[in-house]
Amino acid sequence: MALRKIMLVFFLALAVIPWLGQAKLAKAHGGGYPQLTNAEAGPYRVSVWTQPQPLTTDQAHFSVAVFTPLAEGFNTGLPVLDADVELILIPRNNGAAGLVLPIRRTNSVNKLYYETDVQLPTTGHWDVEINVSGDAGTGRASFSIDVQSPPIKNYWVLWGSVAFVAMVALWGARSFHRGGDLRRIVPALAIVVVVTAIGVTIITRATTPAAQAATRPWFWFMAGRPDLVVEVSASQWQWAFTYPDTGVTTTELMLPAGRNIELKLTSTDVIHSFGVPEFQLSQDIVPGSPTLVRVTPTQTGSYKVICEAFCGVDYQDMLAEINVVSPADFENWLSQQKQND
Amino acid sequence: MDPIVGAALLSWDIRPEIIAGLLLAGGLFSMGWRRLHRRGSLLAAPWRLASYLSGLTVLGLALMSPIDVLAGQLFYMHMIQHLLMVMLVPPLLLLANPFPLLLWGLPPRGRAVVAGWFKPGAGLRQTLRLLTPPGLAWLLFIGFFLGWHDPNAYNAALTSDTVHDLEHITFFGSAMLYWWHVIGAGPRLHGQFSRSAKIAFLLVTVPVNMAAGITIAFATEPLYTYYTTVPRFFGISVMNDQMLGGIIMWIPGSMMYIIAALVLIAGLVQREAEKAPLPESEWATDEAMLAPGWER
Numbered sequence: 001m002a003l004r005k006i007m008l009v010f011f012l013a014l015a016v017i018p019w020l021g022q023a024k025l026a027k028a029h030g031g032g033y034p035q036l037t038n039a040e041a042g043p044y045r046v047s048v049w050t051q052p053q054p055l056t057t058d059q060a061h062f063s064v065a066v067f068t069p070l071a072e073g074f075n076t077g078l079p080v081l082d083a084d085v086e087l088i089l090i091p092r093n094n095g096a097a098g099l100v101l102p103i104r105r106t107n108s109v110n111k112l113y114y115e116t117d118v119q120l121p122t123t124g125h126w127d128v129e130i131n132v133s134g135d136a137g138t139g140r141a142s143f144s145i146d147v148q149s150p151p152i153k154n155y156w157v158l159w160g161s162v163a164f165v166a167m168v169a170l171w172g173a174r175s176f177h178r179g180g181d182l183r184r185i186v187p188a189l190a191i192v193v194v195v196t197a198i199g200v201t202i203i204t205r206a207t208t209p210a211a212q213a214a215t216r217p218w219f220w221f222m223a224g225r226p227d228l229v230v231e232v233s234a235s236q237w238q239w240a241f242t243y244p245d246t247g248v249t250t251t252e253l254m255l256p257a258g259r260n261i262e263l264k265l266t267s268t269d270v271i272h273s274f275g276v277p278e279f280q281l282s283q284d285i286v287p288g289s290p291t292l293v294r295v296t297p298t299q300t301g302s303y304k305v306i307c308e309a310f311c312g313v314d315y316q317d318m319l320a321e322i323n324v325v326s327p328a329d330f331e332n333w334l335s336q337q338k339q340n341d
Numbered sequence: 342m343d344p345i346v347g348a349a350l351l352s353w354d355i356r357p358e359i360i361a362g363l364l365l366a367g368g369l370f371s372m373g374w375r376r377l378h379r380r381g382s383l384l385a386a387p388w389r390l391a392s393y394l395s396g397l398t399v400l401g402l403a404l405m406s407p408i409d410v411l412a413g414q415l416f417y418m419h420m421i422q423h424l425l426m427v428m429l430v431p432p433l434l435l436l437a438n439p440f441p442l443l444l445w446g447l448p449p450r451g452r453a454v455v456a457g458w459f460k461p462g463a464g465l466r467q468t469l470r471l472l473t474p475p476g477l478a479w480l481l482f483i484g485f486f487l488g489w490h491d492p493n494a495y496n497a498a499l500t501s502d503t504v505h506d507l508e509h510i511t512f513f514g515s516a517m518l519y520w521w522h523v524i525g526a527g528p529r530l531h532g533q534f535s536r537s538a539k540i541a542f543l544l545v546t547v548p549v550n551m552a553a554g555i556t557i558a559f560a561t562e563p564l565y566t567y568y569t570t571v572p573r574f575f576g577i578s579v580m581n582d583q584m585l586g587g588i589i590m591w592i593p594g595s596m597m598y599i600i601a602a603l604v605l606i607a608g609l610v611q612r613e614a615e616k617a618p619l620p621e622s623e624w625a626t627d628e629a630m631l632a633p634g635w636e637r
Binding site for chain 2: 031032033034037038045047051052053065067077078079081105108109110111112186187190191287288289290
């Protein structure tokens with residue numbers, strides 16, 4: 001009798017928990033993943049965030065902040081609250097239809113931003129344009145997004161396996177304790193269920209970029225101390241390389257062969273991607289989120305950095321030279337650069 | 342009113358799941374309070390109802406009002422939100438001694454079932470007792486507090502709402518556990534601690550809290566880089582905002598523990614004062630006057 005009741009409660013809990021996990025929608029307060037930060041749009045400045053990350057065909061939330069370039073005594077301008085803001089979405093693959101949506105502040109949670117939920121009909125790359133028109137004139141800013149299909153809702157499979165394991169454990173414990181007091185196994189069972197639930201939750205959540213960011217301190221621990229740190233700054237449509245130890249900044253990347261090199265990738269405007277085919281390296285760079293990458297080049301020679309994310313009109317020209325030289329040559333080059341400064 | 346301030350004050354994040362939870366807790370408590378009040382129980386004092394309902398109201402405001410929406414733009418607003426959730430709401434809720442009153446809010450059958458889980462020797466009671474000793478509660482409270490203020494974890498919470506909710510749930514849950522030990526509300530699985538133990542439990546938290554606040558207030562570069570991607574609409578720079586947030590954590594944050602410790606110390610002093618004075622024959626002898634306090 002008691003066993004049947006426990007089973008009932010257990011299955012009810014199983015039915016409720018995945019629902020709680022799914023119930024959280026992208027409809028959230030302004031903010032999220034920064035796509036544009038302080039971007040110029042005619043007489044205005046624009047910042048754009050999207051949620052969730054990555055965007056999916058069933059969930060896409062856009063938050064747009066429109067503000068004036070600079071106001072007296074302010075670090076950024078004042079918000080423009082009475083502009084007409086339009087969101088234009090154009091799919092990169094031909095054939096699919098684009099979307100034009102006016103965004104109104106009345107639908108926003110954060111009334112300082114223009115927010116909207118969008119149903120994107122197809123996956124793949126989309127170009128996004130933000131058109132702003134108001135008293136000061138009109139302006140536009142653009143970026144691109146990568147839309148994916150929604151994650152497979154495999155929660156039932158996971159929770160089904162949890163239920164199966166728990167049932168077998170319960171059955172085994174009952175035969176073991178036949179005639180004994182079933183309540184004696186309740187604490188053990190509770191611990192098993194709680195630990196499994198935590199494990200399943202971590203597994204299903206750990207693959208999100210936010211969870212990966214939270215584990216970044218492990219990076220140095222796992223990869224060891226770097227021999228050389230180079231700061232890579234990507235902006236529309238050029239690369240800049242800074243050697244922080246000496247303060248040297250160049251437009252071509254010089255690297256010593258055989259050294260453990262840490263590249264700190266940052267973007268000043270939109271999403272770029274640091275790609276070097278010969279290094280088997282392709283890393284997205286998101287504004288506001290510095291990304292660390294380790295490289296140990298083994299062969300001297302000349303390679304090219306290619307921006308592998310569509311980052312605007314001239315993205316195909318966003319290239320930079322990489323020269324891998326011997327460590328001695330590298331030291332010579334660095335000291336020469338320092339003298340030139 | 343200034344249109345920017347007006348727009349900021351209109352920014353409410355109405356979340357049905359939170360409202361439902363608050364209404365359920367408030368409704369159960371009020372029903373239990375009414376039942377016990379009719380029976381003339383001392384437990385159903387009006388101040389308990391007021392304390393519990395104001396606790397729920399502050400929790401609702403912290404999670405849904407412009408405080409929450411602006412927390413995405415201003416670090417110090419986020420610190421105020423966390424202080425409300427961790428230092429104000431749990432004491433308000435727990436001073437009302439919610440466990441017995443919520444129990445009385447249940448229908449009689451349900452009440453008997455739940456009460457059965459907490460009878461001495463019951464499995465759930467023993468499991469909970471095993472999982473919530475005061476040392477572990479303190480470690481969890483401090484661990485979540487410090488862990489979430491790591492810049493990577495903090496930025497992750499700001500970019501993803503799921504992570505942000507997880508942050509708030511762990512903060513609030515561990516704070517409830519911590520203050521439960523301090524206030525001694527039901528169910529008293531661990532018995533009652535002495536006042537001096539509770540004072541120590543409170544005061545050991547202060548240096549950790551201060552260290553974190555000082556670190557943030559005196560940092561020379563933006564720790565929480567997400568805020569550098571947000572337009573500074575309110576004229577406060579990222580660094581000033583961070584400094585202000587650190588100071589809020591440092592001073593008013595530490596103050597709550599010290600106030601609670603002072604209340605407990607006042608109780609100790611009060612108990613001393615209530616003792617009957619010693620008869621004159623005992624304290625006015627020659628030996629006692631020679632070295633007061635040594636006579637016994």
